[in-house]
Amino acid sequence: MAEYSNYPNGFTNGVTIRDLPIQIAHPGKVFYVNNSIVLPPGGVGGSNSNKGTFTHPFSTIDYAIGKCTASRGDIIMVMPGHSEDIAVASGITMDVAGVAIVGLGTGSLRPTITFSETDSTIVGSAANCSLVNMIFEAAIADVVTAISLTGAADGWSFEHIESYEGAAAGTYNYVDFITAATGADNISFKDSKFIGNDTNNDAFFTGVAHDGFYVSNCYFASNVAQAAVHGLLVSSGNVTNMLIKDSYFRSNVDGAAFIDFNGAANGGLVCNCYFSSIDTAGAVTAGFDMTGAHCFECYVAGDADSFGLVGGGTLYTN
16 A cells, blocks of 8 residues: 555645645645846746746736735745835735735845835735735835725734835935724734834824734834824724734934824733833823823833833832
8 A cells, every 4th residue: 555645646746744745735826926136946037927936927016916816825925136116006906815925035135115106005905914024115205105004904914024214314205104094903013123214204004993903023213303293103093902012112202102092992002112212201291192001011211321111000119
């Protein structure tokens, strides 16, 4: 009797891990995108007339999204060195549910998306999508919104992404990096960096009302004093079931605003976070507006060699 680990009698396309047959490795399809000059052995340059395979990749992310099937778990692998310029509104539209766009490479080899017009946007209009391991860079002054989530964009995840402003610091910038409409719930940010260097920066996230908002191990830095003090995470309504933890916020302004959720019935926790401004007292007073939520083990510093506890109630010491 033949061993199953050799995939006899028709099991010719199988994969073994430690001699165990894997019958279904992944339910969805995997497409590749690559317009860089670095090609795999036997590969050809990226073209949307290709099949979207490792050696014959597509050239644009938006085209690859159009080849995906909703909720099948499709993955778009974006190759190291890939770059795309978005010069129009909805330059990339993530309108197929359950698609993950995953950048390959580390450091500057990660795929880079640039925004070269003020109305350049990536639009998310389908649920349960993710952006992983990519760089997003402003390449013109006052990009209004880089990523716009509609009310249908529920369950989005941002992991290992970085937003920067172009080489001309103080000239290229986002006004808001991500905006989200009501209905875009269960949004998560993990292991990511969001950095602004211009007086016209407003928020890295601006929403309306959202249930489920998760931030873990992220860095939000507004390195230049804003023309008008503005929160780094902002909503005009309630944010409920939030958990913001193990993250870092910097606002180079007196009386900084870090988390500004304006509803009267927010709910959730902010814990183990660190906040930096140029004035400790002002940041403690004005840094948080999120009625209904609570802070635990959070610290704020502004003046040199100083720190303060943030939160309500009384501090008891032995």
